[in-house]
Amino acid sequence: MSPLSPRDTLVYSVFSAVSALTVLVLLAGAIVTAFRDDPAPEQSVEPAQRATASENRDALSAALRSYSVVSDKRTPRLDIHTFGLPGAASLNSAIEEHVLSMIEESGGFAGHAAFDPVQTAPVHRWPATAFTPAQTSLDDAPPARVDPRAVNISTRVLASGGNFVVTAVDAESPRQQTRLLLTDLAHDRTVNAHRLFAAPVDTAAIGADDTDTLTIDDEPVSDTDLSSIGDRVQKALHISFQLPQPDDLRSLDFSCALLPCVALTYDDGPGEAKSERTILDAADEANIRVTYFLLGKNTDSSPEVAERIIAAG
Structure with missing residues (x-):
């Protein structure tokens, strides 16, 4: 076999060097890939949660x-705006308790021993979507203009998922304060959300992003921020x-201590059958209760x- 010419030797050396470099590059890429976190799952989780x-x-x-x-x-x-959730008696009761307490602290009882x-008018009611913003922090202002001389109170849902709802009751004026509630709808139990x-944690720092992940100072909470209950609730929020499935949609969300109530009563019944059916049909359509004295x-x-009156509850 004849020896390689200087030119062939140079070509062979260059080819060998390029091949070795290619192998090294591929090997390095494989090593980096093996130790690099794959971002794909995280990127797919957030849109699903949103x-x-x-x-x-x-x-x-x-x-x-x-x-x-x-x-x-x-x-x-x-200027008070709140919501009721049928079937969540503990949440409605807690909201009413906090709203009445805030009204009293703000001088809204107008010198009376109890709230009047x-x-x-219905025109003043907020749309239900105003209570469930896509992203919320305790710095969010309510839709209505805040009058510092008025009693401004509103409620809103920070996050909801599974069987849980996290609710904020905000007083904007005359003194700004917020109370947070955690409701387990499966057991109809509402507690202070500090649990x-x-x-x-500073109440004013707590919020939720558009995936219903709880936040502190607009940053998603970490595992170390949450209690065991908080960890379970955060998973459920996703x-x-x-x-809740209420037994009777006619049940009141709030008592007459907060909202004016009207009682419809009929004495000496039942009356003429056609008239009574008209009254009962109207009550069913409006989801209201009527009290009969028979x-x-x-x-x-x-x-x-009489049987229909009893069946209607």
Whole structure:
């Protein structure tokens, strides 16, 4: 075999060097890939959580009932907006308790021993979607203009998912304060939301992003921020919301201590069958209760009407 010429030797050397370099580059790439975190799962999780959070807000908004207590004729003026959730008696009761407490602390009882409910036209009620913003922090201002001389109170949902709802009750004026509530709808139990956190957290720093991940100072909470309850709730906030199923939609969300109430009563019933059916049909359509005081002789003469009254509750 004849020796390689100087030219062939040079070509062979260059080819060998390029081949070796290519192998090194491929090997280095394989090593980097092996130790690099794959971002694909994280990138796919966030849009899914955002979509779930949006669906949960839509479902909750559709179920909420909007209430307002607005009066320009009182001193101080009242501008109060809250919601009720049918089937969540503990949440509604806690909201009412905190709202009444805030009204009293703000001088809204107008010198009386108890709050005098104010008749408010439906036009003042917020749309249900105003209580379920896509992203919320305690610095968010309510839709209404805040009058520093008035009692401005509103409620809103920070996050919802699974069987849990995290609610904020805000007083904007005359003194700014917020109280947070955690509701377990499966057991209809509402507690102070500070139980979500492993250590005391400034209420004003707590919020939620558009994936319904809880935040502190607009930063997502870490595992170390949450208590064991908080960790369980945070996981649940990323799954489909389970609305409570109330036994009776006619049940009041709030008592007559906060909202003005009207009682419809009928004495000496049941009356003429056609009239009673008209009244009962209207009550069913409006989801309201009617109280009947029945006479035995009238019940004997119209047993089918009496049976319907009893069946209607």
